[in-house]
Amino acid sequence: MSAVDGAPVPMTAKRRGAQLAMLAFAVLIVMGAYASVGVGLDGKIPSGMLTYGLGLGALMLAAYLVLARFAPWGDPLLLPLVTLVNGIGIVMIYRIEHSGKLGAGANATTQLMWTALGVVMFSATLIVLKDQRALQRMTYTAGFVAVVLLAIPAVLPGKFSEVQGAKIWIKFGGFSIQPGEFAKLALVVFFAGYLVAKRDVLALAGRRLLFIDLPRARDLGPVLITWAFAIATLIVEKDLGTSLLLFGTFIAMLYIATQRTSWVLIGILLFVGGAILAGMAFSHVEARFNVWLHAEDPTLYDAGGGSYQLMQGLFAIGSGGILGTGLGLGHPQNIPLSFSDFIFPATGEELGLTGLMAILMVYALIVQRGLRTALAARDPFSKLLAGGLSFILAWQVFIIIGGVTRLIPLTGLVTPFMSAGGSALLANWILIAVLVRMSDGARRPPPQAIQDEGLTQVMQR
Template sequence: MSSSNTTTITPQGAPNRRNTELFLLGFAVLIPIFAYANVGLALNGSLPAGMLAYGLGLGAMALIAHLAVRRFAPYSDPLLLPVASLLNGLGLVLIWRLDQSPLLKRLGQGTGASTQLMWSTLGIILFVCVLIFIKDHRVLQRYTYISMVVALVLLAAPAFFPARAESFGAKIWIYIGPYSIQPGEFVKIIIAIFFAGYLMVKRDALALASRRFMGLYLPRGRDLGPILVVWALSILILVFETDLGTSLLFFGLFVIMLYVATERTSWIVFGLLMSAGGAAVVASFEPHVHQRVVAWLDPMAIFGPHPPPGLISDQAAQALFAFGSGGVLGSGLGQGHSDLIKFAAKSDFILGTVGEELGLCGMMAVFVLYALLVQRGMRTALAARDPFGKLLAVGLSGAFALQVFIVAGGVMNLIPLTGMTMPFLAQGGSSVITNWALVAILLKISDTARRPAPAPAPTTDAEPTQVVRL
């Protein structure tokens, strides 16, 4: 039978959704530009002077990132880049809006948007470099144990540097002149690479159960070693660096990836019990962590006649006031008073501005964007064809989701405050650079997973056999 009647989709002819991505990027650029114009009209009654430069800069960054994806990851997910670009653009608008506050200008914090734009540009450069130099994500598996060493060095480094007054008790930054680096942001990618490589090899042993207790399969005693070591490291971070956010992220990431690798619910239960127990013990003797817990339990106590000793900040209460003032639709961009949160309004408490000026609807829209990014990352994990890629995509998506929950939960008083920043939205160079690299790695995994297999070589009809009669 002739093969001319069959249709084969070749890799060159397969849809790669890059035009869809470009179309969505147009909205991801236009929405922040309109928001920027809205802020200028609300504050001064005229369009901002730098609106054209801002629009061109944001559009150029999005176009460069798109061209890099089109060239080096043509079959990757079409939603990851537009969602990240939109969040980054909205973050720049919110930071610029707070720059205009007279209160923050008096505190010397009136140039955050220009600095953040510089860090965002560096993040796009790193994004392109990751796409170019990581030809295949599976090459990262070679550096499993090197990643562990690098992660431990980065985690321990801030403890050996003196904390400045602006650190407010937390040793999570390394200061180099006027700039600061937060190693914990880079660790979430590096440690995800280590966990993915380690669990890919050890998952069968960790999945074995010894006995059943109250409906849970308990792991064997010898397999508790890795989780006890990671738990001990997270507690040491909490003690020596008083960094509750990185400690929760570090341990939570390991538990998530361990559960995905083994499918044992018992690991989740053990993880929650150990994390809560360790944090409670440390909070009982570490003053900085104890202050965060006291502020979480009663954020309005600062305004009472007898505030608890050591409670010196009203940020948690001011954030709640901002959410309450916003209501459902918000006061409008540029018309709120979230600058009363003061020095952390652009970083830890950027969601306070979203809640007050965009209201509940704006908050839900922002959370939907974060959920979309996490969902596409998890979808990439499901589509990945190799176990390392699956675990790495789960780890990166889980780290991103955990960070969003930890920061949003702290600002909205669901959990104690941490020193972490909202991904893409808040001011912070280390954060925006790291998250662009995280998106680039997810795109490489997605590209490998969605890339069609090479078409088989065409077959030709066999020549008719000639029969020779004797």
């Protein structure tokens, strides 16, 4: 008996019970918020509260069951956190829908349907994708899919692809999707697979300039291609946000894979240079910068495409103050697009600084769980994929929320899980499913070596 040699192998707890409790808590918060909107709007609890609440609860229970069955070691926090932001998003959209004629365009029922579809996609991803390493084998397929998805709106006539100046849609009939949201996922898969394969080469040092090791000139190829692609997106689709999102994610993943700071600097220089050139060549990019710098300028405020929307968002946050007006008691109808790009300021007016901090905290926790998965993952591809997916989520939150709060120039992107819109919601639910899948792989205890070797002989052939 020699079993007392060293500590037992640490076992990761599944924490399924805790997850279920937190999930129930998240659903309860959302139901409370929904009731609060009703009370704020017309003094009574909305009649649909049970339907909405039970609907959301049932959806999340289904998601939970799938997770428990197909990814039992999956991260217990991701699903409750996403449920909370998704639910708060639906409540805000419901609230904006009931803010008079300017709130038209928001539709909470549609958003709930999309959420249901999102949960279906989440479940399907977990069921179909048994091991994320299967994605590594599809590296170039994913790259191809991403390029096709991004290119479709660019080549379609504006009638089928352009909404408010951004040519990023595929519209047919009353139905429209933003292929870029799915391309985002495919691109991260592609980056992860490609970089894992090439990272040793890309990490080779070339010349040394000052204190930075420059990469070899011939390795610049992939970076330049991605850069060109990002700038093309910017120019053809007039979509600064997606361009910034994809290129930034690529640079971050390149850095994670190669450990070369020089790539980050080269990337930033390339993008800033490209953006300045684009700014000089295209008025809409320059206008964005002007609005950012001089948002309070009355002439810019009154100008078409000026700072009106941004300032209305800031007015909402300022009027909300620390505690907010309370749900249903603000004036989100004053902010154009309060249900999509500007849902964050609209929430700020009613939930105040406190609510915004809580929402940012939830996003930060989702990102943190993703990065933790990346750290715990056992193979380079999973590490890079989990790191890339977490980063793209954080980066997207930063770009859009930084934009609407005037931290950085405003570029149109959806607020993940909150903004009205199906494509983004589906894509982000898939993203979370992949993260859960990877966390399951990372947290699953390795096969246990048989302890009492002295008593049992295992023969391996």
